[in-house]
Each structure stands twice: as C-alpha cells, then as structure tokens.
Amino acid sequence: MSDVTSRIDQLVKAKPVVLFMKGTQLFPQCGFSSRAIAILDRIGADYDTVDVLADQEIRQGIKEYSDWPTIPQLYVNGEFVGGSDIMMEMYESGELKQLVGSETQA
Amino acid sequence: MPMAADEIADLIRAALPDAEVTIRDLAGDGDHYAARVVSTAFAGLPRVRQHQLVYRALGGRMGGELHALQLETAAPSIGE
Numbered sequence: 001m002s003d004v005t006s007r008i009d010q011l012v013k014a015k016p017v018v019l020f021m022k023g024t025q026l027f028p029q030c031g032f033s034s035r036a037i038a039i040l041d042r043i044g045a046d047y048d049t050v051d052v053l054a055d056q057e058i059r060q061g062i063k064e065y066s067d068w069p070t071i072p073q074l075y076v077n078g079e080f081v082g083g084s085d086i087m088m089e090m091y092e093s094g095e096l097k098q099l100v101g102s103e104t105q106a
Numbered sequence: 107m108p109m110a111a112d113e114i115a116d117l118i119r120a121a122l123p124d125a126e127v128t129i130r131d132l133a134g135d136g137d138h139y140a141a142r143v144v145s146t147a148f149a150g151l152p153r154v155r156q157h158q159l160v161y162r163a164l165g166g167r168m169g170g171e172l173h174a175l176q177l178e179t180a181a182p183s184i185g186e
Contacts, residue, residue, distance in 0.1 A: 032174070063169065067158060068154075068157075068158070068161070069161050069166070069168040069169035069170075070169045080154065082153060082157070083157070085157070085177050085178065086157065089153065090153075
C-alpha cells in the first residue's frame with residue numbers, strides 16, 4: 001500500500017462518517033461540497049470532513065482510492081457511499097438517514 | 107474546454123449502446139450539465155457502480171474538462 005493510500009485509509013476509518021470535500025464545513029469552496037454538507041446537517045449526522053484543497057496528494061489519491069472522479073465523496077464505516085448526487089437520492093429516499101443513523105449509534 | 111452535450115451523450119452511448127441518454131445544460135454555459143441515463147447494464151448494480159460505468163464511458167473527462175455533471179442512472183423498468 002502506498003503512503004497516500006494508507007493515509008487515506010486512516011482518514012476514511014477515523015470516524016464512522018467522513019466527507020472528503022473542497023473547503024471546510026463552515027466554508028465549502030464548491031457548490032457540490034456545500035450541498036453534501038447541507039444534506040449531512042439536515043439528517044443530524046455526526047461527521048468529520050477532510051479538505052482536499054489543503055492537500056494535493058489526498059486530492060488526487062482519493063479519486064484513485066474510490067475509482068471516483070469527483071469531490072465530494074462520502075464514506076460510512078470505511079465504505080465509499082457516493083458523491084453528492086447519490087447522497088441527494090439517498091437523502092430523498094430516507095436511505096441515507098437510515099445508513100448514517102445506524103452507523104453513528106453503532 | 108467545455109464539452110458539447112451531444113459529445114457527452116455520444117460517449118455514453120458508445121460504451122452503453124442501449125442507453126437512453128437525456129442531457130440538460132443547466133447553466134447554458136456548456137459546462138454544467140445534468141444527465142439521466144437509463145440502461146439495462148445498470149440492472150442489479152448499486153448506484154456507485156452504475157455511476158462508475160458512466161464515468162468510465164467519459165474516459166477520464168469527468169472532473170477534468172467536464173466540470174459538473176449531475177448524474178441520475180436507472181435500469182429500465184419492466185414493460186418500458
């Protein structure tokens with residue numbers, strides 16, 4: 001496992017719910033990241049964020065880690081869940097609250 | 107370089123020949139699109155895998171020259 005991969009692995013598993021995004025929770029730097037934060041806040045999730053703009057290695061590495069070309073990326077319990085479109089679909093269907101809620105209580 | 111909507115649809119259809127592709131230019135700037143893709147290739151796959159098939163069809167352009175593509179994927183419903 002390369003250095004970047006093991007660093008990402010640690011970040012992904014640091015908390016049950018982790019969002020890789022552009023900017024911070026208070027100051028998202030992209031509309032899609034902002035939407036992801038709004039969704040997580042709406043369902044009352046307890047989550048960590050990782051600002052990919054602060055670390056070029058992570059910014060590139062996370063795309064390879066998940067085989068997913070865009071940011072934001074949501075991880076629950078170490079598993080890649082999806083980007084902001086999938087988060088929105090899962091939010092609307094209630095799946096996301098169920099997934100995040102059960103992981104947060106576990 | 108922004109991409110034309112037709113170019114996006116053609117790339118998706120090249121990889122998923124049966125796909126029904128609908129593209130909307132969200133901002134009218136040739137840079138922010140929404141796509142709905144319906145293909146039998148998605149049947150039984152989780153959403154992440156479905157979107158990955160589309161991203162793969164776009165051959166690395168997603169996140170690069172194609173900045174924003176809101177994606178919705180589905181398998182055709184029975185009888186459609």
